[in-house]
Amino acid sequence: MNKNEVLLSGIGIVALLLVACIGYLLFADRDVYTYHTGLGSKIAISNDDQQIAFSIFNNGSEAIYTAKMDGSDVHRVSNPVKAYHRQPTFSPDGKKILYLSQNRNRIQSLYIANSDGTNPEKLSRNTQHVTEAIFSDDNQTVFFASTAAENVNKSEGETQDGLDLFSVKIDGTEMEQLTDRDFYTMESLYYSGKDKQVIFKDYNDTNAFDLEDRRVYMADFSSELPKDYFNMEISPDNGLVAYTTVSEESKDSSLFEYDLYLKNLKNGDTQRLTDLNSSVVSPVFLNDKKEILFLKYVNWPKEPEEYKLMTVDLETKKLREIALKLPELKRDNFVMMKAVDNSANGWTLGILYTVLFMLITLYIKPKKVFTPAFISLGIGMLTVAASFVFAFMMDPWAGIGVGMLAASLLVCSAVLFIFALILKLYRKGAK
Numbered sequence: 258m259n260k261n262e263v264l265l266s267g268i269g270i271v272a273l274l275l276v277a278c279i280g281y282l283l284f285a286d287r288d289v290y291t292y293h294t295g296l297g298s299k300i301a302i303s304n305d306d307q308q309i310a311f312s313i314f315n316n317g318s319e320a321i322y323t324a325k326m327d328g329s330d331v332h333r334v335s336n337p338v339k340a341y342h343r344q345p346t347f348s349p350d351g352k353k354i355l356y357l358s359q360n361r362n363r364i365q366s367l368y369i370a371n372s373d374g375t376n377p378e379k380l381s382r383n384t385q386h387v388t389e390a391i392f393s394d395d396n397q398t399v400f401f402a403s404t405a406a407e408n409v410n411k412s413e414g415e416t417q418d419g420l421d422l423f424s425v426k427i428d429g430t431e432m433e434q435l436t437d438r439d440f441y442t443m444e445s446l447y448y449s450g451k452d453k454q455v456i457f458k459d460y461n462d463t464n465a466f467d468l469e470d471r472r473v474y475m476a477d478f479s480s481e482l483p484k485d486y487f488n489m490e491i492s493p494d495n496g497l498v499a500y501t502t503v504s505e506e507s508k509d510s511s512l513f514e515y516d517l518y519l520k521n522l523k524n525g526d527t528q529r530l531t532d533l534n535s536s537v538v539s540p541v542f543l544n545d546k547k548e549i550l551f552l553k554y555v556n557w558p559k560e561p562e563e564y565k566l567m568t569v570d571l572e573t574k575k576l577r578e579i580a581l582k583l584p585e586l587k588r589d590n591f592v593m594m595k596a597v598d599n600s601a602n603g604w605t606l607g608i609l610y611t612v613l614f615m616l617i618t619l620y621i622k623p624k625k626v627f628t629p630a631f632i633s634l635g636i637g638m639l640t641v642a643a644s645f646v647f648a649f650m651m652d653p654w655a656g657i658g659v660g661m662l663a664a665s666l667l668v669c670s671a672v673l674f675i676f677a678l679i680l681k682l683y684r685k686g687a688k
Contacts (some may be wrong), residue, residue, distance in 0.1 A: 261343065261620065261636045263676065264616055264619055264620040265387065267616050268613065268616045268617060268620065270314050271609055271612050271613045272613055272615060273368050273608070274609055274614055275609040275610060278405065278601050278605055278606050278609060281597075281605065281633065282403065282447070282601055282602075282606065283477065284597075284632050288317075289560045289561045290317070290319070290341075290561050291317045291598070292317070292595050292598075293561040293588060294313075294314055294315045294316075294562040295313070295314055295561070295562075295563050295583075296311060296312070296314075296563075296565075297311060297312030297313065297314065297319055297343050297344075297564075298342040298343075298538055298539060298552065298562060298564065299311070299343060299345065299347045299538075299539050300359065300539050300541060300550060300552060300675060301346050301347050301541065302326075302347070302541050302542075302543060302544070302550060302567065303347045303351045303372075304347065304349050304350070304351060304389070304473050304544055305351060305544070305545075305546050306326060307325065307326065308323050308324065308325060308347070308351070308352075308372075308544050309324055309325075309326060309540045309550065309566075310322070310323050310334075310346075310347060310354060310544060311323075311324075311566070312341075312342060312343045312345065312356075313583070313585045313586070314342070314520070314561070315335075316586075317344055318337045318338075318339075318340065318342075318506050319337065319341035319343055319359075320333055320334075320335045320336065320341075321334050321335040321339055321342045321343075321345050321354070321356050321374070322334065322335070322340050322583075323345075323354075323372070323373075324581060324582075326539065326579075327579065328566070328579045328582050329582050330582075331581060331582055331583050331584060332373070332374075332586075333374070334354065334358065334360065334372070334373055334374030334472070335356060335368075335370070335374055335377065336374075337358065338357060339360070340358045340360050340361075341358070341359040342356050342357070342358050342359075342368075343356065344356060344357045344389065344390075346390060346391060346392065346425075346611065347372065347392075348372075348392045348396045348505065349392060349394055349395075349396055350396050351372060351619070352372055352396070353369055353370070353371060353372060353392070353396065353427065354370055354371070354372050354374075354569045355367065355368070355369055355390045355391075355392065355399060356368055357388075357389075357390070358376075358379075359582075361400065362409065363409055363410060364386050364406045364409050365386055365387050365388065365672065366379055366381050366383075366385070366386040366387060367379070367380045367381040367390050367399070367401055368380065369399070369427055372505065379429075380399060380401075380425050380427075380428060380429050381401070381403065381425075382432070382667050383407060384406050384407075385403045385404075385406055385423075385675055386403060386404050386405065386406045386408065386409050386470070387401050387402065387403045387419075387425070387592060388401075388402045388403070388404070388443065388444050388446075389401065389402045389443070389444055389539065390402075390446070391446045391447065391448050391455075391470045392448065393448055393450070394448060394450035395450075396427070397426060397427055398424055398425070398426060398427070399424065399425050399426075399427060400422060400423070400424050400435075400446060400448060400455050401422075401423050401424075401425070401446075402420050402421070402422060402440075402443035402444070402446060402457070403420065403421065403423050404418055404419060404420045405418055406573065409441070417519075418439055418608075419438070419439030419440050419441055420439070420440045420442065421434055421435070421436045421437060421438060421439065421443070421490065422434075422435040422436045422440075422443065422444040422455060422457070422466055423435060425627070435455075435468075435471070435595065436466060436473060438671075439549055439640075440457075440459045440464075440471060441457065441459060441460045442458065442460050443457050443459060444457065444458050444489075445457060445458040445488065445489035445490065447489075447490075447491045449465075449491075449495060450655045451467045451468065451495065451599050452465075452467075452495075453469050454466060454468065454490065455468065456476050456480065457561040458489050459485055461485065461487070462475065462479060463476040463478065463479035463482060464476060464479075465477075467611075469501035471484070475598070478498060478520075478522050481520060482498065482500060482520065483500075483502050485499045485502060486500040486501065486502045486518075487500065487502065487515065488500060488501045488537070488539060488540055489539045489540055490542060490549075491542075492523060492539060492542045493554065494543050495496075495544060495630075496521065496522055496523050497519060497520065497521055497522065497524070497529075497542070497553070497571075498519070498520040498522060499519050499520075499530075499535070499540040499542065499549055500517075500518055500520070500540075501515040501516065501517055501518070501537050501540070502515065502516070502518060503515060504516045504529075504532070512558065514533075514534055514535060514536060514557070515527060515535075515536040515537055515557075516530070516532060516533060516537055517529075517530040517531040517533045517537045517540055517549070517551060517569065517577070518530060518546050519571065519597070521547075528574075530549070530571070530574055531551075531569060531574075531576070532570050533553055534555055535554050535555065535557045536553075536554035536557040537553060537554070538551070538552045538554055538564075539551060539552045543568075547570065547571040547572055548568050548569065548570055548571060548580075549568065549571065550567070550568050551567055551568070551569065552566060552567070552623075553565045553567050565578055566578065566579040566580075566581060590640070607665055608667055609670075610633075610666075611669045611672055611673065612670055614630070614632075614633055614669070614673050615629075615676055617676055618630070618657060618676060618680060619680070624683055626677045626680055626681050627674070627677045627681075629673060630673035630674045630676075631672060633666065633669060633670040633673050634667070634670040634674075636666055636670075637663055637666035637667040637670050638663075638667075640661055640662055640663035641663040641667075642659075643659055644656050644659035644660035644661075644663055645677070646660075647659045650662075
């Protein structure tokens with residue numbers, strides 16, 4: 258083979274690899290949790306403080322587990338098939354458990370089962386996407402936040418529908434929509450049997466739905482919480498509120514850190530409970546001890562998320578890690594697919610693109626040595642223009658994504674111009 262034939266073969270191989278990489282990035286289901294093993298992002302405690310419930314990722318699925326408070330006696334209580342089971346919640350009497358099941362279309366359905374996982378039954382409808390659920394204090398009713406399943410995966414602005422509050426009996430009967438407000442968010446659900454309310458967080462507001470007069474109003478303590486707070490949890494006696502918010506020392510940094518805070522609704526005092534230089538999620542009050550169980554987001558803000566189970570004493574602020582004694586989890590052989598998944602990324606795409614144009618530069622006539630670089634520059638400039646069109650006509654976030662692609666193409670073009678210049682000088686010197 259002569260030089261040109263070798264170059265043509267190289268151009269063909271690199272072009273095929275480039276097309277394959279683009280196709281994989283566009284169409285492959287690139288779930289970062291496919292190869293992940295570890296804790297999910299939500300925990301629950303039984304009312305007698307004897308059991309905790311949580312989810313575990315393994316082999317591309319997520320299942321519900323229970324354990325004793327010291328992390329021992331771990332049992333799997335759900336068996337997902339091509340689904341993620343997450344966000345467990347105990348009934349007040351500890352006999353039942355709620356959890357969400359997310360399918361491959363990212364639609365979440367609500368299930369109820371015995372606390373040992375037997376007799377799982379679906380409570381929500383196929384047309385619903387459920388985001389959170391809680392029990393009433395009599396164990397007979399479930400309240401949950403839901404939106405239309407068809408809204409899932411739509412970009413911001415594509416739908417005007419939001420979240421609303423629903424109720425259903427534990428046998429699946431008497432489904433009822435309680436609100437019709439299309440809330441932007443509906444999280445941190447809490448049932449107050451004393452006041453007959455369902456309290457929830459909507460963006461920066463803390464709302465309460467009165468079950469007797471069927472109206473939504475601002476919760477009494479809403480003004481006492483900071484503007485930007487997350488993971489709200491109310492104590493069993495309604496006297497304390499735990500939440501996470503940005504720590505003062507990280508507000509001026511490039512990475513916000515979220516620590517755990519405690520608000521006393523009786524005297525108005527607020528105290529900081531953690532200083533972990535990370536992010537705290539899913540705080541839960543123990544019922545008979547002055548402690549909060551929570552998850553530390555160890556590799557914040559990376560994905561897949563990795564968590565440690567911890568407790569903090571409300572009086573001494575002493576932290577303690579709970580080591581879960583998990584059974585040996587079966588690991589499938591994902592080595593080949595994981596290698597492909599990790600290698601198909603933006604860096605690989607940029608390298609293949611640049612190498613392809615370099616090979617073309619070597620192949621064409623010396624007088625046209627800068628032509629591939631100018632073509633690449635033209636593609637980059639067209640992509641810049643496309644980013645503005647996407648941002649204006651479709652979605653600002655899509656515009657930002659296309660803009661980042663344009664910036665990468667312009668960098669590759671600069672490299673190609675430098676390569677073409679060096680090649681031209683080399684050929685001139687060789688003569």
